[in-house]
Amino acid sequence: MRISVLYTGGTIGMVETPQGLAPGADLQGWLTDLLAGTDLAGQVAVTTMEPLVDSSNVTPLLWQRIVDQIRRDDESDGFVVLHGTDTMAYTSAALSYALTDLDRPVVVTGSQLPLGTPNSDADANVMGALEAASSGRLHSVAVFFDHELLDGARVTKASSYDLRAFTSPNVPLLARQSPTWQWLRTPQSGQGWGEPGSSRPAPYRRCDVPVFSMVPGMGTDRLTSMLRPLPQAVLLRAFGVGNVPTEEPGLITVLERTIAAGVPVVVASQCYQADVDPNRYAAGRELAEVGAVGARDMTVEAAYAKICFLISQGLRGGELARWIGVNIAGELTS
Numbered sequence: 001m002r003i004s005v006l007y008t009g010g011t012i013g014m015v016e017t018p019q020g021l022a023p024g025a026d027l028q029g030w031l032t033d034l035l036a037g038t039d040l041a042g043q044v045a046v047t048t049m050e051p052l053v054d055s056s057n058v059t060p061l062l063w064q065r066i067v068d069q070i071r072r073d074d075e076s077d078g079f080v081v082l083h084g085t086d087t088m089a090y091t092s093a094a095l096s097y098a099l100t101d102l103d104r105p106v107v108v109t110g111s112q113l114p115l116g117t118p119n120s121d122a123d124a125n126v127m128g129a130l131e132a133a134s135s136g137r138l139h140s141v142a143v144f145f146d147h148e149l150l151d152g153a154r155v156t157k158a159s160s161y162d163l164r165a166f167t168s169p170n171v172p173l174l175a176r177q178s179p180t181w182q183w184l185r186t187p188q189s190g191q192g193w194g195e196p197g198s199s200r201p202a203p204y205r206r207c208d209v210p211v212f213s214m215v216p217g218m219g220t221d222r223l224t225s226m227l228r229p230l231p232q233a234v235l236l237r238a239f240g241v242g243n244v245p246t247e248e249p250g251l252i253t254v255l256e257r258t259i260a261a262g263v264p265v266v267v268a269s270q271c272y273q274a275d276v277d278p279n280r281y282a283a284g285r286e287l288a289e290v291g292a293v294g295a296r297d298m299t300v301e302a303a304y305a306k307i308c309f310l311i312s313q314g315l316r317g318g319e320l321a322r323w324i325g326v327n328i329a330g331e332l333t334s
Protein backbone atom coordinates (compact mmCIF):
# COMPACT_ATOMS: atom_id res chain seq x y z
CA MET A 1 0.00 0.00 0.00
CA ARG A 2 1.31 3.39 -0.95
CA ILE A 3 -0.50 6.65 -0.22
CA SER A 4 0.63 9.92 -1.71
CA VAL A 5 0.04 13.09 0.33
CA LEU A 6 -0.14 16.31 -1.68
CA TYR A 7 0.44 19.27 0.59
CA THR A 8 -0.96 22.53 -0.82
CA GLY A 9 -1.00 24.75 2.30
CA GLY A 10 -3.73 25.82 4.73
CA THR A 11 -3.83 26.33 8.48
CA ILE A 12 -2.69 22.77 9.10
CA GLY A 13 0.95 23.70 8.33
CA MET A 14 0.83 27.33 9.43
CA VAL A 15 2.74 29.11 12.18
CA GLU A 16 2.20 32.50 13.82
CA THR A 17 4.09 35.28 12.05
CA PRO A 18 3.98 39.07 12.64
CA GLN A 19 1.59 39.22 9.65
CA GLY A 20 -0.71 36.50 11.04
CA LEU A 21 -0.87 32.76 10.36
CA ALA A 22 1.21 31.71 7.33
CA PRO A 23 2.77 28.44 6.06
CA GLY A 24 6.01 27.47 7.83
CA ALA A 25 5.60 24.31 9.96
CA ASP A 26 7.71 21.16 9.44
CA LEU A 27 4.84 19.12 8.00
CA GLN A 28 7.02 16.26 6.78
CA GLY A 29 8.65 15.81 10.22
CA TRP A 30 5.29 16.00 12.00
CA LEU A 31 3.77 13.40 9.67
CA THR A 32 6.69 11.01 10.17
CA ASP A 33 6.20 11.25 13.96
CA LEU A 34 2.42 10.85 13.61
CA LEU A 35 2.75 7.65 11.58
CA ALA A 36 5.56 6.08 13.64
CA GLY A 37 4.40 2.71 14.95
CA THR A 38 1.20 2.66 12.85
CA ASP A 39 0.42 0.37 9.89
CA LEU A 40 0.97 3.34 7.58
CA ALA A 41 4.56 4.03 8.67
CA GLY A 42 6.84 3.95 5.60
CA GLN A 43 3.90 3.82 3.17
CA VAL A 44 3.19 7.52 2.85
CA ALA A 45 5.10 9.88 0.54
CA VAL A 46 4.65 13.66 0.77
CA THR A 47 4.78 16.02 -2.22
CA THR A 48 4.82 19.70 -1.34
CA MET A 49 3.06 21.83 -3.95
CA GLU A 50 5.06 25.06 -3.88
CA PRO A 51 4.24 27.78 -3.14
CA LEU A 52 2.19 26.75 -0.12
CA VAL A 53 -0.89 28.93 0.07
CA ASP A 54 -3.69 30.01 2.28
CA SER A 55 -6.55 28.44 0.31
CA SER A 56 -8.03 31.90 -0.25
CA ASN A 57 -5.34 32.16 -2.93
CA VAL A 58 -6.25 28.94 -4.72
CA THR A 59 -7.34 29.34 -8.36
CA PRO A 60 -8.47 26.78 -10.94
CA LEU A 61 -4.81 26.58 -11.97
CA LEU A 62 -3.95 24.90 -8.65
CA TRP A 63 -6.94 22.58 -9.07
CA GLN A 64 -5.33 21.50 -12.33
CA ARG A 65 -1.85 21.11 -10.80
CA ILE A 66 -3.37 18.72 -8.22
CA VAL A 67 -5.16 16.79 -10.99
CA ASP A 68 -1.91 16.54 -12.99
CA GLN A 69 0.08 15.40 -9.96
CA ILE A 70 -2.46 12.64 -9.27
CA ARG A 71 -2.69 11.56 -12.92
CA ARG A 72 1.06 11.21 -13.34
CA ASP A 73 1.35 9.00 -10.23
CA ASP A 74 0.55 5.41 -11.26
CA GLU A 75 2.26 3.93 -8.22
CA SER A 76 0.04 5.19 -5.43
CA ASP A 77 -3.06 3.35 -4.28
CA GLY A 78 -4.64 6.50 -2.96
CA PHE A 79 -4.15 10.20 -2.37
CA VAL A 80 -4.63 12.61 0.50
CA VAL A 81 -4.72 16.30 -0.38
CA LEU A 82 -3.85 18.65 2.49
CA HIS A 83 -5.64 21.91 1.81
CA GLY A 84 -6.84 25.04 3.57
CA THR A 85 -10.43 24.86 4.71
CA ASP A 86 -11.59 28.18 3.27
CA THR A 87 -11.91 26.95 -0.32
CA MET A 88 -11.62 23.21 0.28
CA ALA A 89 -15.20 22.61 -0.87
CA TYR A 90 -14.47 24.25 -4.25
CA THR A 91 -11.32 22.18 -4.73
CA SER A 92 -12.94 18.89 -3.73
CA ALA A 93 -15.78 19.54 -6.20
CA ALA A 94 -13.29 20.51 -8.92
CA LEU A 95 -11.26 17.32 -8.37
CA SER A 96 -14.48 15.28 -8.46
CA TYR A 97 -15.36 16.51 -11.99
CA ALA A 98 -11.85 16.10 -13.37
CA LEU A 99 -11.13 12.64 -11.92
CA THR A 100 -14.33 10.65 -12.51
CA ASP A 101 -12.34 7.94 -14.31
CA LEU A 102 -9.57 7.62 -11.70
CA ASP A 103 -10.95 4.67 -9.66
CA ARG A 104 -8.58 5.43 -6.77
CA PRO A 105 -9.46 7.38 -3.63
CA VAL A 106 -8.64 11.05 -3.25
CA VAL A 107 -9.34 12.31 0.28
CA VAL A 108 -9.13 16.03 0.91
CA THR A 109 -8.52 17.30 4.44
CA GLY A 110 -6.91 20.06 6.47
CA SER A 111 -7.51 21.49 9.92
CA GLN A 112 -9.02 24.39 11.78
CA LEU A 113 -6.02 24.68 14.13
CA PRO A 114 -2.34 24.39 13.14
CA LEU A 115 -0.53 21.10 13.77
CA GLY A 116 1.16 20.92 17.15
CA THR A 117 -1.05 23.57 18.79
CA PRO A 118 -3.26 22.74 21.81
CA ASN A 119 -6.41 20.79 20.84
CA SER A 120 -5.43 20.83 17.17
CA ASP A 121 -7.57 18.72 14.88
CA ALA A 122 -4.63 18.14 12.51
CA ASP A 123 -3.63 14.70 13.84
CA ALA A 124 -7.16 13.27 13.81
CA ASN A 125 -8.04 14.69 10.40
CA VAL A 126 -4.88 13.46 8.67
CA MET A 127 -4.96 10.01 10.29
CA GLY A 128 -8.62 9.62 9.34
CA ALA A 129 -8.00 10.77 5.77
CA LEU A 130 -5.11 8.31 5.41
CA GLU A 131 -7.24 5.50 6.83
CA ALA A 132 -10.06 6.32 4.39
CA ALA A 133 -7.62 6.46 1.46
CA SER A 134 -6.10 3.10 2.37
CA SER A 135 -9.38 1.39 3.34
CA GLY A 136 -10.08 -0.18 -0.05
CA ARG A 137 -13.69 1.05 0.33
CA LEU A 138 -13.44 4.37 -1.42
CA HIS A 139 -12.74 4.94 -5.14
CA SER A 140 -13.69 8.58 -5.61
CA VAL A 141 -13.05 12.07 -4.25
CA ALA A 142 -14.13 12.68 -0.65
CA VAL A 143 -13.51 15.08 2.22
CA PHE A 144 -12.57 13.78 5.66
CA PHE A 145 -13.04 16.17 8.57
CA ASP A 146 -13.82 15.74 12.27
CA HIS A 147 -14.35 11.97 12.05
CA GLU A 148 -16.69 12.24 9.06
CA LEU A 149 -16.22 11.23 5.43
CA LEU A 150 -18.29 13.23 2.92
CA ASP A 151 -18.81 13.17 -0.87
CA GLY A 152 -16.26 15.50 -2.46
CA ALA A 153 -18.77 17.26 -4.72
CA ARG A 154 -21.31 17.76 -1.92
CA VAL A 155 -19.49 19.57 0.86
CA THR A 156 -19.68 23.10 2.16
CA LYS A 157 -17.69 24.89 4.83
CA ALA A 158 -20.29 25.29 7.55
CA SER A 159 -18.20 26.84 10.34
CA SER A 160 -15.20 29.14 10.48
CA TYR A 161 -14.35 28.04 14.06
CA ASP A 162 -15.98 24.72 14.99
CA LEU A 163 -13.87 21.60 14.47
CA ARG A 164 -16.86 20.20 12.56
CA ALA A 165 -16.12 22.61 9.75
CA PHE A 166 -17.70 20.67 6.88
CA THR A 167 -21.09 19.20 6.17
CA SER A 168 -22.85 17.87 3.09
CA PRO A 169 -26.21 19.59 3.55
CA ASN A 170 -28.15 17.71 0.87
CA VAL A 171 -26.86 14.16 1.30
CA PRO A 172 -25.96 11.98 4.31
CA LEU A 173 -22.41 11.09 5.38
CA LEU A 174 -20.43 8.41 3.58
CA ALA A 175 -18.80 7.10 6.73
CA ARG A 176 -18.13 7.95 10.34
CA GLN A 177 -15.01 7.13 12.35
CA SER A 178 -16.15 7.01 15.94
CA PRO A 179 -13.70 5.48 16.84
CA THR A 180 -14.07 2.50 14.50
CA TRP A 181 -15.23 3.01 10.93
CA GLN A 182 -18.91 2.80 10.11
CA TRP A 183 -19.46 2.87 6.35
CA LEU A 184 -22.97 4.21 5.85
CA ARG A 185 -23.50 4.33 2.09
CA THR A 186 -21.69 4.17 -1.24
CA PRO A 187 -20.63 7.48 -2.78
CA GLN A 188 -22.95 9.03 -5.33
CA SER A 189 -21.47 8.81 -8.78
CA GLY A 190 -22.32 10.52 -12.05
CA GLN A 191 -22.00 9.80 -15.73
CA GLY A 192 -18.50 11.33 -15.96
CA TRP A 193 -17.31 13.58 -18.73
CA GLY A 194 -17.51 12.62 -22.40
CA GLU A 195 -18.08 9.22 -23.90
CA PRO A 196 -16.52 6.13 -22.25
CA GLY A 197 -12.96 5.77 -23.54
CA SER A 198 -12.86 9.34 -24.81
CA SER A 199 -9.96 11.60 -23.98
CA ARG A 200 -9.50 13.07 -20.50
CA PRO A 201 -11.07 16.40 -19.65
CA ALA A 202 -9.27 19.50 -20.84
CA PRO A 203 -7.35 21.28 -18.06
CA TYR A 204 -8.99 23.81 -15.77
CA ARG A 205 -8.51 27.40 -16.77
CA ARG A 206 -9.40 30.53 -14.88
CA CYS A 207 -12.94 31.57 -15.67
CA ASP A 208 -14.90 34.81 -15.44
CA VAL A 209 -18.01 33.78 -13.51
CA PRO A 210 -19.46 36.23 -11.00
CA VAL A 211 -21.38 34.71 -8.11
CA PHE A 212 -23.81 37.06 -6.44
CA SER A 213 -26.71 37.02 -4.05
CA MET A 214 -30.08 38.61 -4.61
CA VAL A 215 -30.98 40.85 -1.66
CA PRO A 216 -34.23 42.57 -0.75
CA GLY A 217 -34.32 45.85 -2.63
CA MET A 218 -31.73 44.85 -5.24
CA GLY A 219 -31.98 47.46 -8.02
CA THR A 220 -31.94 46.84 -11.76
CA ASP A 221 -29.17 49.41 -12.35
CA ARG A 222 -26.85 47.67 -9.88
CA LEU A 223 -27.56 44.30 -11.47
CA THR A 224 -26.91 45.76 -14.93
CA SER A 225 -23.55 47.23 -13.90
CA MET A 226 -22.51 43.98 -12.24
CA LEU A 227 -22.96 42.24 -15.58
CA ARG A 228 -20.74 44.63 -17.57
CA PRO A 229 -18.58 43.57 -19.32
CA LEU A 230 -20.44 40.36 -20.00
CA PRO A 231 -18.96 37.40 -18.08
CA GLN A 232 -18.72 33.81 -19.35
CA ALA A 233 -21.57 32.71 -17.07
CA VAL A 234 -23.39 33.93 -13.96
CA LEU A 235 -24.12 32.03 -10.76
CA LEU A 236 -27.04 33.73 -9.08
CA ARG A 237 -27.81 32.95 -5.45
CA ALA A 238 -31.55 33.45 -5.40
CA PHE A 239 -33.97 33.14 -2.47
CA GLY A 240 -35.39 29.79 -1.36
CA VAL A 241 -36.10 27.41 -4.22
CA GLY A 242 -34.86 29.94 -6.79
CA ASN A 243 -36.95 33.10 -6.41
CA VAL A 244 -35.95 36.66 -7.33
CA PRO A 245 -37.61 40.12 -7.07
CA THR A 246 -39.70 39.79 -10.23
CA GLU A 247 -41.58 42.99 -9.38
CA GLU A 248 -38.43 45.11 -9.62
CA PRO A 249 -38.92 46.88 -12.98
CA GLY A 250 -36.52 45.65 -15.65
CA LEU A 251 -34.72 43.09 -13.50
CA ILE A 252 -35.86 40.01 -15.40
CA THR A 253 -35.26 41.81 -18.70
CA VAL A 254 -31.59 42.35 -17.76
CA LEU A 255 -31.19 38.64 -17.11
CA GLU A 256 -33.10 37.76 -20.28
CA ARG A 257 -30.75 39.94 -22.38
CA THR A 258 -27.74 38.42 -20.66
CA ILE A 259 -28.89 34.92 -21.55
CA ALA A 260 -29.80 35.99 -25.10
CA ALA A 261 -26.22 37.28 -25.46
CA GLY A 262 -24.94 33.74 -24.82
CA VAL A 263 -24.20 34.00 -21.08
CA PRO A 264 -25.76 31.14 -19.10
CA VAL A 265 -27.45 32.18 -15.84
CA VAL A 266 -27.37 29.38 -13.26
CA VAL A 267 -29.70 29.78 -10.30
CA ALA A 268 -28.55 28.45 -6.93
CA SER A 269 -30.03 29.18 -3.52
CA GLN A 270 -28.96 31.16 -0.49
CA CYS A 271 -30.36 28.40 1.70
CA TYR A 272 -27.92 26.10 3.43
CA GLN A 273 -30.03 23.15 2.32
CA ALA A 274 -31.64 23.58 -1.06
CA ASP A 275 -33.19 21.93 -4.08
CA VAL A 276 -33.66 24.70 -6.61
CA ASP A 277 -36.80 24.64 -8.72
CA PRO A 278 -37.45 28.08 -10.23
CA ASN A 279 -40.74 26.84 -11.68
CA ARG A 280 -42.37 26.43 -8.29
CA TYR A 281 -43.28 30.06 -7.55
CA ALA A 282 -44.39 32.88 -9.79
CA ALA A 283 -41.40 34.81 -8.37
CA GLY A 284 -39.06 32.25 -9.90
CA ARG A 285 -40.92 31.10 -12.97
CA GLU A 286 -40.12 34.25 -14.96
CA LEU A 287 -36.44 33.41 -14.49
CA ALA A 288 -36.96 29.92 -15.86
CA GLU A 289 -39.02 31.29 -18.75
CA VAL A 290 -36.18 33.52 -19.92
CA GLY A 291 -33.82 30.52 -19.90
CA ALA A 292 -32.08 30.54 -16.51
CA VAL A 293 -31.25 27.04 -15.26
CA GLY A 294 -31.61 25.80 -11.68
CA ALA A 295 -28.65 24.26 -9.86
CA ARG A 296 -31.03 21.76 -8.22
CA ASP A 297 -29.39 20.41 -5.03
CA MET A 298 -25.82 21.37 -5.89
CA THR A 299 -23.96 23.47 -3.38
CA VAL A 300 -22.79 26.87 -4.58
CA GLU A 301 -19.22 25.54 -4.46
CA ALA A 302 -20.09 22.53 -6.61
CA ALA A 303 -22.05 24.71 -9.05
CA TYR A 304 -19.20 27.22 -9.40
CA ALA A 305 -16.55 24.51 -9.93
CA LYS A 306 -18.86 22.79 -12.42
CA ILE A 307 -19.30 25.97 -14.46
CA CYS A 308 -15.49 26.43 -14.52
CA PHE A 309 -15.09 22.79 -15.54
CA LEU A 310 -17.61 23.15 -18.39
CA ILE A 311 -16.06 26.42 -19.59
CA SER A 312 -12.65 24.72 -19.55
CA GLN A 313 -14.12 21.99 -21.77
CA GLY A 314 -15.05 24.69 -24.29
CA LEU A 315 -18.80 24.74 -23.59
CA ARG A 316 -20.68 28.02 -23.85
CA GLY A 317 -24.23 29.36 -23.81
CA GLY A 318 -27.09 26.89 -24.07
CA GLU A 319 -24.79 23.89 -24.32
CA LEU A 320 -23.17 24.77 -21.01
CA ALA A 321 -26.61 25.41 -19.48
CA ARG A 322 -27.76 21.94 -20.56
CA TRP A 323 -24.81 20.29 -18.79
CA ILE A 324 -25.68 22.03 -15.52
CA GLY A 325 -28.48 19.51 -15.07
CA VAL A 326 -26.29 16.50 -15.95
CA ASN A 327 -24.88 14.59 -12.99
CA ILE A 328 -21.16 14.35 -13.81
CA ALA A 329 -19.64 13.33 -10.49
CA GLY A 330 -22.44 12.85 -7.97
CA GLU A 331 -22.79 16.60 -7.43
CA LEU A 332 -26.58 16.52 -7.81
CA THR A 333 -29.33 14.03 -7.23
CA SER A 334 -30.38 12.60 -10.58
Ligand SMILES: NC(=O)C[C@H](N)C(=O)O
Nearest residue numbers: 010011054055084085086
Ligand atom coordinates in the same frame (compact mmCIF):
# COMPACT_ATOMS: atom_id res chain seq x y z
N1 LIG B 1 -8.41 26.43 8.39
C1 LIG B 1 -7.83 26.90 7.27
O1 LIG B 1 -7.16 26.16 6.62
C2 LIG B 1 -8.13 28.32 6.87
C3 LIG B 1 -7.07 28.96 6.01
N2 LIG B 1 -7.33 30.39 5.88
C4 LIG B 1 -7.02 28.36 4.60
O2 LIG B 1 -8.04 28.14 4.04
O3 LIG B 1 -5.95 28.16 4.07
